[in-house]
Amino acid sequence: MAEDPLNTRPSSFQERTLGLVEELIRQDTSNPPGNEYRAARPLMRFLLNEGLDVELIESSRSRSSVVARMRGVSASAGPPGLLLSHLDVSPVQRSFWSTSPFTPTVQSGYLWGRGAIDLKTLVAAHAVGLAEFARHNPSPHIDVMLLAAADETRGGKAGIRAIEEHRSDILDCAWVLGEGSFSYPTLLGSKDPVFTYCPQEKTALWLVVEAQGAGGHSSVPRESTAVTRLVGALAAIGSIQSPRHAGHIQEEFIEVMMRASESDRSRVETAIAESPAFSAMFTDTVSITIVEAGMEPSVVPSAAKATLDCRLLPDTDPSQFIADLEAVIAEFGVSVTETFRAVSGASDPRGFVPRALERALAATVPGAAMVPVVSAGYTDLRIFRARNIPAYGCHTAPITLEDRATIAGHDERVPIRSLGIAAEVIFNFLGEVNADAAKAA
Missing domain, CATH: 3.30.70.360 (Alpha-Beta Plaits)
Incomplete structure (x- = not known):
């Protein structure tokens, strides 16, 4: 590859996403106890300043989820799509950190802090991507909601489960894009970036x-x-x-990685076996x-x-x-x-959401490969799959496997150059879904 495409991102997405992520990291929402209201406040301010409809959902005084909505102009738009994330983070052991976990620190091209990857970068990418899309498309053909939920890391009783019990209307949507898989500058010997998406979880x-x-x-x-x-x-x-067992999603992962790395099956399987993050998928x-x-x-x-x-x-x-x-x-x-x-449930790996996401990636990071995975983690997406709603995970900020290992651990950090990419992919994804809706109108 003559140049690294991750170095050529527009600065406007990066600057806005960085600013919001920093503000979110400053809010200690370690779960337990959660206290997601701390992060809900700056997120609501951002969304309200962008002219979006915003609602605070509280299961108790300190357990807050944020819902925002961009309304389309088409009477036949149907149920809204949903960008799903969460505001709580894993607890920290401060003595093992090189920086203060709730003081966002920029050094060596990285943003350090608890939630930098899981999941406050994606919260900010969803917010910035949606805000930019609404700004550039004053008369969209689609309705889109953003839900940043409480309590995801502990099963969702004070978050998605409470919403399901008391405000199930929020869950009546056409599709969901959330977390569950990751994106990489290179992966297992690939020549170009690889964005994984998960239609299913363990x-x-x-x-x-x-x-x-x-x-x-x-x-x-x-x-x-x-x-x-x-x-x-x-x-x-x-x-x-x-x-070890390989279902159809794992088999496709192997085949795509063979092409991306220009390697035979044996070398790819060896690379998978040597990677704890991907061997767990089998x-x-x-x-x-x-x-x-x-x-x-x-x-x-x-x-x-x-x-x-x-x-x-x-x-x-x-x-x-x-x-x-x-x-x-x-x-x-x-x-x-x-x-x-x-129990996760499953969505169609070839559904319209992955197809729109693939086109968005091609526009944002030309040459990047996209491949399905079975996520080793569990997410709130399972609630939507149980309702037969197409639901997929894709963390759109490219990170290395070494970066990924800091999730829920020590010195969690995200490459700053990935922040703009994360938001721009969301922006372009909404553009693709909107274009599909315009054609169908």
């Missing part, structure tokens, strides 16, 4: 494994305790090797996220438990997965309790 399944046993003073050791049984069970779980996974036991150094605890975050391929039966897991750890006498399940 099933999220949270389990609690608990052991009980006799407690007492630790000066009198016991051969078997709640802790030793839990440790044995967790070791057995950690040794599970789940089989297998069920289990991560141990919380371990709890004990109150005092001198007391053997009577109970010990661990939380497992399991992400299952769409074809995996969660109930059978639990049964198989219980069989693996049966010898340790522990219990397994399901605490959360989020």
Whole structure:
């Protein structure tokens, strides 16, 4: 490639997106407890200043979601489209950060701060892209809503679920574009940028494994305790090797990456196997996220438990997965309790939304490839797929795999040059959808 297309973006999108992202990062919306009202205020100011209709949806005084709407002029426009994001962010461990996580910091071509990728850049890209589209199209053929929801990272009870229960009219839309996959300057040896989109996600399944046993003073050791049984069970779980499986979306991912990297299948499969972010798309996974036991150094605890975050391929039966897991750890006498399940559903990988997105990418980043993935994460998109609404994820700010690894971790950061691209893709995507609507009118 003679030049990097990511270096040639118009500055107006970048400047406006950067300014809004910085303001959003300043608002600590770590979940728990959320406090999304902090980020809702600057986002509402921005949208109101752009002349959009704006509404604040509150499930409680501190749990706020923002809805904005651009209304089309066509009486036959039908239900609105929806740009979906969220205002809450993952908690931080401040001692591991190189910068203050809620003080947006620009250095070395990056914007640092919690939410820089997940998900305040996309919130800002949706807002700026929609505002610019409305400014350039005073008589659009489409209705478009923006929803920046509360509580996405914790399952949506105070966000999308509350909206579904009390304001389901907001969810009656024609299509949804949200998060769930990422975009890359290069990927797995590709020569050009690669934008992934997700029509489907893995099933999220949270389990609690608990052991009980006799407690007492630790000066009198016991051969078997709640802790030793839990440790044995967790070791057995950690040794599970789940089989790899490629459905039609994974197969298309391999084929597109073969063309993008000009490599054969073997080299692409090797690159996937060496990438934790993409190897997870081909297998069920289990991560141990919380371990709890004990109150005092001198007391053997009577109970010990661990939380497992399991992400299952769409074809995996969660109930059978639990049964198989219980069989693996049966010898340790522990219990397994399901605490959360989020089943994604699926949208047509060839639907009109991906087609419009592909044309928008061609206009924004010429030469970029677009490829479907099965997202390892779960998002609020599942609520719309359950309502048979076409729903897709695409984080439109290109990042490296190293950048992606900072999500929910330490030193989260996004390339500044990607901010303008993120908003411009949204702007062009709305233009493509609007053009389709004009032709159909």
